[in-house]
Amino acid sequence: MTKQKVVVGEAKSGMDMAMTVVPKALFTTEMKKPPLMQGGYITISKKKLLHDLEINGGTRINAWVESMRASSPTSHRKSTRDQTSWMDRHPSALNVFDEITNASKGKQIVMFLDYDGTLSPIVDDPDRAYMSDAMRATVRKLAGCFPTAIVSGRCRDKVYNFVKLAELYYAGSHGMDIKGPSKGSKYKKSPPSVLCQPASEFLPMIDEVYGLLMEKTKSTPGAKVENNKFCLSVHFRCVDEKKWTELAAQVRSVLKDYPKLRLSQGRKVLEIRPTIKWDKGKALEFLLESLGYANCTDVFPIYIGDDRTDEDAFKVLRKRGQGFGILVSKIPKDTSASYSLQEPSEVMEFLQRLVDWKRCSLMMR
Numbered sequence: 001m002t003k004q005k006v007v008v009g010e011a012k013s014g015m016d017m018a019m020t021v022v023p024k025a026l027f028t029t030e031m032k033k034p035p036l037m038q039g040g041y042i043t044i045s046k047k048k049l050l051h052d053l054e055i056n057g058g059t060r061i062n063a064w065v066e067s068m069r070a071s072s073p074t075s076h077r078k079s080t081r082d083q084t085s086w087m088d089r090h091p092s093a094l095n096v097f098d099e100i101t102n103a104s105k106g107k108q109i110v111m112f113l114d115y116d117g118t119l120s121p122i123v124d125d126p127d128r129a130y131m132s133d134a135m136r137a138t139v140r141k142l143a144g145c146f147p148t149a150i151v152s153g154r155c156r157d158k159v160y161n162f163v164k165l166a167e168l169y170y171a172g173s174h175g176m177d178i179k180g181p182s183k184g185s186k187y188k189k190s191p192p193s194v195l196c197q198p199a200s201e202f203l204p205m206i207d208e209v210y211g212l213l214m215e216k217t218k219s220t221p222g223a224k225v226e227n228n229k230f231c232l233s234v235h236f237r238c239v240d241e242k243k244w245t246e247l248a249a250q251v252r253s254v255l256k257d258y259p260k261l262r263l264s265q266g267r268k269v270l271e272i273r274p275t276i277k278w279d280k281g282k283a284l285e286f287l288l289e290s291l292g293y294a295n296c297t298d299v300f301p302i303y304i305g306d307d308r309t310d311e312d313a314f315k316v317l318r319k320r321g322q323g324f325g326i327l328v329s330k331i332p333k334d335t336s337a338s339y340s341l342q343e344p345s346e347v348m349e350f351l352q353r354l355v356d357w358k359r360c361s362l363m364m365r
């Protein structure tokens with residue numbers, strides 16, 4: 001197995017996020033009106049950004065590339081003061097562990113875990129984003145204590161092949177493909193069944209666009225198109241920055257003919273998905289409902305994720321006033337999560353502490 005370069009501290013810009021963050025150094029005269037200053041960041045309103053990044057009609061490719069650049073690790077040097085104030089607002093879930101478990105007392109914890117950047121470190125080759133055996137063992141123990149779901153942008157089969165735990169719920173394609181445990185867990189004993197595929201009518205379109213993007217981007221060295229069944233990813237992690245404009249133009253030239261698809265951005269990846277009102281937040285709500293906790297006040301969902309798309313789930317938890325989100329990040333980011341963890345190794349430590357706490361509380365009964 002080739003050793004993968006693990007990526008640390010990386011920003012992410014979101015083309016479809018409410019406020020996106022662009023490093024000051026990247027602010028160019030392309031952006032006519034001066035954006036608002038917030039701490040060490042420049043923020044651009046959603047309206048402006050959506051206008052700039054609109055796929056159809058008059059889109060400025062430079063805006064896409066600005067957004068792609070904003071996810072470059074070198075472009076985000078935060079002052080210690082920024083970091084400290086961000087950590088005050090989003091303390092480490094490890095440091096406030098007792099606070100978290102106290103808040104969950106008398107309630108059923110339900111765990112939601114993103115995959116890339118949360119359970120596995122970010123690496124150059126998406127096909128080699130393996131999780132460690134230690135992480136797998138910890139997630140297995142976790143699923144023995146609480147209902148547990150993996151919620152990923154990847155297609156469900158692919159994320160299952162990385163995680164390999166049949167007792168979990170899986171929500172692939174950014175939550176657009178949900179399936180319950182295929183192996184009896186104490187939370188689900190019925191036979192395997194596909195629970196939810198709200199974008200199935202888009203399958204032929206996604207396949208078609210996948211073929212077109214493969215063809216269009218093959219001249220850009222390092223570009224990789226990933227078929228995630230109900231959505232697509234165009235990776236630019238291994239594309240020379242000088243070629244990003246070319247890649248953005250290639251992607252736009254395909255998407256302009258597909259108004260029912262939308263584009264967002266993750267970690268060095270352009271993500272393409274149907275415009276339906278479904279996201280990781282909706283998947284979380286669907287799973288809670290499937291587990292019988294739709295209108296319960298005694299449920300305590302914990303969602304851990306690093307991706308811009310995880311913000312939809314963090315927002316749902318804030319709105320419900322139940323449980324909380326934990327953002328995995330080494331650097332300050334706009335987030336609706338309550339707490340933070342720096343990297344997958346800290347996620348593993350947090351999950352293990354939850355397992356130990358649960359086992360200990362069962363013994364003390």
Ligand SMILES: O=P(O)(O)OC[C@H]1O[C@H](O[C@H]2O[C@H](CO)[C@@H](O)[C@H](O)[C@H]2O)[C@H](O)[C@@H](O)[C@@H]1O
Nearest residue numbers: 115116122123124126129152153233237267269
């Ligand atoms: O929701 P997630 O499970 O976090 O999936 C989001 C994307 O994750 C993967 O890409 C990211 O991880 C790769 C491997 O570490 C990395 O090479 C890439 O740069 C990252 O963006 C996955 O390959 C994508 O399809 C998902 O959309």
